[in-house]
Amino acid sequence: MKALVIDIGGTHVKVASTDHRTPIKIVSGEDMTAAKMVKQVLAATKDWHYDAISIGYPGPVEHDHPLTEPHNLSPGWVGFSYKKAFGKPLRFINDAAMQAMGGYRGGKMLFIGLGTGMGSAVVFDGTVVPLELAHLLYKNGRTYEEYVGLDGLKCRGKSRWRKSVLDVIERLKAALVCDYVLLGGGNAKLMKKLPEHVLLGSNANAIEGGLKLWENPNLPELQVARKGAKASRKRK
Numbered sequence: 001m002k003a004l005v006i007d008i009g010g011t012h013v014k015v016a017s018t019d020h021r022t023p024i025k026i027v028s029g030e031d032m033t034a035a036k037m038v039k040q041v042l043a044a045t046k047d048w049h050y051d052a053i054s055i056g057y058p059g060p061v062e063h064d065h066p067l068t069e070p071h072n073l074s075p076g077w078v079g080f081s082y083k084k085a086f087g088k089p090l091r092f093i094n095d096a097a098m099q100a101m102g103g104y105r106g107g108k109m110l111f112i113g114l115g116t117g118m119g120s121a122v123v124f125d126g127t128v129v130p131l132e133l134a135h136l137l138y139k140n141g142r143t144y145e146e147y148v149g150l151d152g153l154k155c156r157g158k159s160r161w162r163k164s165v166l167d168v169i170e171r172l173k174a175a176l177v178c179d180y181v182l183l184g185g186g187n188a189k190l191m192k193k194l195p196e197h198v199l200l201g202s203n204a205n206a207i208e209g210g211l212k213l214w215e216n217p218n219l220p221e222l223q224v225a226r227k228g229a230k231a232s233r234k235r236k
Contacts, residue, residue: 005210010072010116
Protein backbone atom coordinates (compact mmCIF):
# COMPACT_ATOMS: atom_id res chain seq x y z
CA MET A 1 0.00 0.00 0.00
CA LYS A 2 1.34 3.43 -0.97
CA ALA A 3 0.82 6.19 1.57
CA LEU A 4 0.84 9.97 1.60
CA VAL A 5 2.33 11.48 4.78
CA ILE A 6 1.33 14.97 5.98
CA ASP A 7 3.29 16.43 8.89
CA ILE A 8 1.47 19.54 10.14
CA GLY A 9 3.65 22.14 11.85
CA GLY A 10 3.34 25.73 12.98
CA THR A 11 5.79 26.96 10.33
CA HIS A 12 5.42 24.40 7.53
CA VAL A 13 3.25 21.50 6.46
CA LYS A 14 5.62 18.83 5.15
CA VAL A 15 4.29 16.36 2.59
CA ALA A 16 5.94 13.16 1.32
CA SER A 17 4.90 9.69 0.21
CA THR A 18 6.06 6.15 -0.38
CA ASP A 19 7.38 7.22 -3.79
CA HIS A 20 8.47 10.76 -2.84
CA ARG A 21 10.55 10.56 0.34
CA THR A 22 11.94 14.11 0.13
CA PRO A 23 9.21 16.31 1.66
CA ILE A 24 7.53 19.22 -0.06
CA LYS A 25 7.21 22.18 2.32
CA ILE A 26 4.05 24.29 2.39
CA VAL A 27 4.14 27.47 4.47
CA SER A 28 1.64 27.32 7.34
CA GLY A 29 1.45 29.76 10.28
CA GLU A 30 -1.44 31.49 12.05
CA ASP A 31 -3.54 31.81 8.87
CA MET A 32 -3.41 28.09 8.00
CA THR A 33 -6.80 26.40 8.30
CA ALA A 34 -7.66 22.75 7.73
CA ALA A 35 -9.40 23.62 4.46
CA LYS A 36 -6.36 25.54 3.19
CA MET A 37 -4.08 22.69 4.18
CA VAL A 38 -6.13 20.14 2.24
CA LYS A 39 -6.39 22.39 -0.82
CA GLN A 40 -2.66 23.09 -0.93
CA VAL A 41 -1.66 19.48 -0.26
CA LEU A 42 -3.92 18.17 -3.02
CA ALA A 43 -2.57 20.77 -5.44
CA ALA A 44 1.04 19.97 -4.58
CA THR A 45 0.52 16.21 -4.97
CA LYS A 46 -1.92 16.12 -7.90
CA ASP A 47 0.42 13.88 -9.92
CA TRP A 48 1.24 11.53 -7.03
CA HIS A 49 -0.29 8.08 -6.64
CA TYR A 50 -1.20 6.85 -3.15
CA ASP A 51 -3.82 4.65 -1.50
CA ALA A 52 -4.02 6.07 2.02
CA ILE A 53 -2.98 9.07 4.12
CA SER A 54 -1.15 9.55 7.43
CA ILE A 55 -1.55 12.91 9.17
CA GLY A 56 0.75 14.04 11.98
CA TYR A 57 -1.19 16.62 14.00
CA PRO A 58 0.24 19.11 16.57
CA GLY A 59 -2.09 18.15 19.40
CA PRO A 60 -4.02 15.24 20.95
CA VAL A 61 -6.05 13.00 18.63
CA GLU A 62 -8.64 10.24 18.99
CA HIS A 63 -10.35 7.98 16.43
CA ASP A 64 -8.39 9.58 13.57
CA HIS A 65 -9.54 13.08 14.42
CA PRO A 66 -8.05 16.02 16.38
CA LEU A 67 -9.44 16.68 19.85
CA THR A 68 -8.27 20.27 20.31
CA GLU A 69 -7.43 23.22 18.11
CA PRO A 70 -3.70 23.76 17.39
CA HIS A 71 -1.91 26.53 19.29
CA ASN A 72 0.05 27.93 16.35
CA LEU A 73 -2.46 27.64 13.49
CA SER A 74 -5.87 29.09 12.62
CA PRO A 75 -8.93 27.49 14.32
CA GLY A 76 -11.34 25.10 12.62
CA TRP A 77 -9.38 21.83 12.67
CA VAL A 78 -11.54 19.88 15.12
CA GLY A 79 -14.81 19.96 13.20
CA PHE A 80 -13.36 19.53 9.72
CA SER A 81 -14.27 16.44 7.64
CA TYR A 82 -10.85 15.16 6.51
CA LYS A 83 -12.06 11.89 5.03
CA LYS A 84 -14.57 13.68 2.83
CA ALA A 85 -12.04 16.32 1.77
CA PHE A 86 -9.27 13.86 0.84
CA GLY A 87 -11.48 11.00 -0.36
CA LYS A 88 -8.96 8.42 0.90
CA PRO A 89 -8.57 6.22 3.99
CA LEU A 90 -6.59 8.17 6.57
CA ARG A 91 -5.05 7.87 10.02
CA PHE A 92 -4.42 10.70 12.43
CA ILE A 93 -1.61 10.54 14.98
CA ASN A 94 0.04 13.14 17.19
CA ASP A 95 2.94 14.64 15.22
CA ALA A 96 5.50 13.96 17.96
CA ALA A 97 4.34 10.34 18.19
CA MET A 98 4.74 9.99 14.43
CA GLN A 99 8.32 11.29 14.57
CA ALA A 100 9.05 9.07 17.55
CA MET A 101 7.84 6.00 15.64
CA GLY A 102 10.19 6.80 12.77
CA GLY A 103 13.26 7.30 14.96
CA TYR A 104 12.78 4.59 17.60
CA ARG A 105 15.84 2.38 18.23
CA GLY A 106 14.62 0.11 21.01
CA GLY A 107 14.29 0.31 24.79
CA LYS A 108 12.39 3.14 26.49
CA MET A 109 12.80 6.34 24.52
CA LEU A 110 11.63 9.89 25.15
CA PHE A 111 11.06 12.01 22.06
CA ILE A 112 11.20 15.81 22.31
CA GLY A 113 10.39 17.86 19.22
CA LEU A 114 11.77 21.40 18.99
CA GLY A 115 9.85 23.42 16.43
CA THR A 116 7.36 26.26 16.65
CA GLY A 117 6.22 24.56 19.85
CA MET A 118 7.44 21.51 21.77
CA GLY A 119 6.23 18.01 20.95
CA SER A 120 6.71 14.96 23.16
CA ALA A 121 6.12 11.22 23.18
CA VAL A 122 7.44 8.08 24.84
CA VAL A 123 8.14 4.77 23.11
CA PHE A 124 8.49 1.67 25.27
CA ASP A 125 9.19 -1.73 23.70
CA GLY A 126 7.68 -0.53 20.42
CA THR A 127 4.54 1.00 21.93
CA VAL A 128 4.08 4.74 21.30
CA VAL A 129 2.40 6.93 23.91
CA PRO A 130 1.83 10.57 22.86
CA LEU A 131 2.34 13.15 25.61
CA GLU A 132 1.18 16.73 26.15
CA LEU A 133 4.04 18.28 28.14
CA ALA A 134 4.55 21.54 26.24
CA HIS A 135 2.08 23.61 28.24
CA LEU A 136 3.01 22.40 31.72
CA LEU A 137 4.62 25.04 33.92
CA TYR A 138 8.41 25.01 33.86
CA LYS A 139 9.93 28.18 35.38
CA ASN A 140 8.84 31.68 36.41
CA GLY A 141 5.21 30.96 35.62
CA ARG A 142 6.07 30.00 32.04
CA THR A 143 5.67 26.69 30.24
CA TYR A 144 8.22 24.33 28.73
CA GLU A 145 7.18 25.50 25.25
CA GLU A 146 7.73 29.16 26.13
CA TYR A 147 11.35 28.35 26.98
CA VAL A 148 12.32 25.84 24.28
CA GLY A 149 9.85 26.61 21.48
CA LEU A 150 10.48 29.12 18.72
CA ASP A 151 9.44 32.13 20.80
CA GLY A 152 11.92 31.15 23.50
CA LEU A 153 14.67 30.86 20.91
CA LYS A 154 13.91 34.29 19.45
CA CYS A 155 13.51 36.08 22.77
CA ARG A 156 16.36 34.51 24.74
CA GLY A 157 19.01 33.82 22.09
CA LYS A 158 20.67 30.56 21.08
CA SER A 159 23.03 30.24 24.04
CA ARG A 160 20.38 30.56 26.77
CA TRP A 161 17.92 28.55 24.68
CA ARG A 162 20.40 25.65 24.38
CA LYS A 163 20.91 25.61 28.15
CA SER A 164 17.16 25.44 28.67
CA VAL A 165 16.82 22.60 26.16
CA LEU A 166 19.48 20.55 27.95
CA ASP A 167 17.85 21.23 31.31
CA VAL A 168 14.41 20.22 30.01
CA ILE A 169 15.87 17.05 28.51
CA GLU A 170 17.41 15.96 31.82
CA ARG A 171 14.31 16.80 33.87
CA LEU A 172 11.91 14.92 31.59
CA LYS A 173 14.23 11.95 31.04
CA ALA A 174 14.54 11.50 34.80
CA ALA A 175 10.82 11.99 35.44
CA LEU A 176 9.79 9.46 32.79
CA VAL A 177 12.65 7.02 33.54
CA CYS A 178 13.79 6.72 29.93
CA ASP A 179 16.96 5.12 28.58
CA TYR A 180 17.66 7.85 26.05
CA VAL A 181 16.18 10.88 24.32
CA LEU A 182 15.57 11.44 20.62
CA LEU A 183 15.65 15.13 19.78
CA GLY A 184 13.70 16.13 16.67
CA GLY A 185 11.94 19.06 15.08
CA GLY A 186 13.25 21.86 12.90
CA ASN A 187 15.31 23.56 15.61
CA ALA A 188 17.02 20.45 16.97
CA LYS A 189 19.87 21.04 14.49
CA LEU A 190 20.80 24.19 16.45
CA MET A 191 21.96 22.13 19.43
CA LYS A 192 25.66 21.51 20.10
CA LYS A 193 27.57 19.00 22.25
CA LEU A 194 24.68 16.75 23.13
CA PRO A 195 25.10 14.22 25.97
CA GLU A 196 25.70 10.59 24.97
CA HIS A 197 22.14 9.62 25.89
CA VAL A 198 20.65 12.22 23.52
CA LEU A 199 20.34 11.38 19.82
CA LEU A 200 19.78 13.98 17.13
CA GLY A 201 16.86 12.92 14.98
CA SER A 202 16.51 13.17 11.22
CA ASN A 203 13.89 15.13 9.31
CA ALA A 204 12.99 11.82 7.67
CA ASN A 205 11.74 10.34 10.96
CA ALA A 206 8.26 11.85 10.65
CA ILE A 207 7.91 10.50 7.13
CA GLU A 208 9.08 7.03 8.14
CA GLY A 209 6.70 7.05 11.10
CA GLY A 210 3.79 8.02 8.88
CA LEU A 211 4.56 5.23 6.42
CA LYS A 212 4.73 2.70 9.27
CA LEU A 213 1.10 3.42 10.13
CA TRP A 214 0.09 1.62 6.94
CA GLU A 215 2.71 -1.12 6.87
CA ASN A 216 0.59 -2.95 9.44
CA PRO A 217 -2.85 -1.41 10.10
CA ASN A 218 -3.16 -3.45 13.31
CA LEU A 219 -0.09 -2.03 15.00
CA PRO A 220 -0.59 -1.84 18.78
CA GLU A 221 0.96 1.65 18.66
CA LEU A 222 -2.22 2.96 17.09
CA GLN A 223 -4.39 1.61 19.89
CA VAL A 224 -2.14 3.04 22.59
CA ALA A 225 -1.84 6.38 20.79
CA ARG A 226 -5.62 6.76 20.80
CA LYS A 227 -5.87 5.79 24.47
CA GLY A 228 -3.12 8.27 25.29
CA ALA A 229 -4.95 11.04 23.48
CA LYS A 230 -8.14 10.24 25.37
CA ALA A 231 -6.29 10.36 28.66
CA SER A 232 -4.86 13.77 27.73
CA ARG A 233 -8.36 15.09 27.13
CA LYS A 234 -9.60 13.80 30.48
CA ARG A 235 -6.74 15.51 32.34
CA LYS A 236 -7.85 18.84 30.92
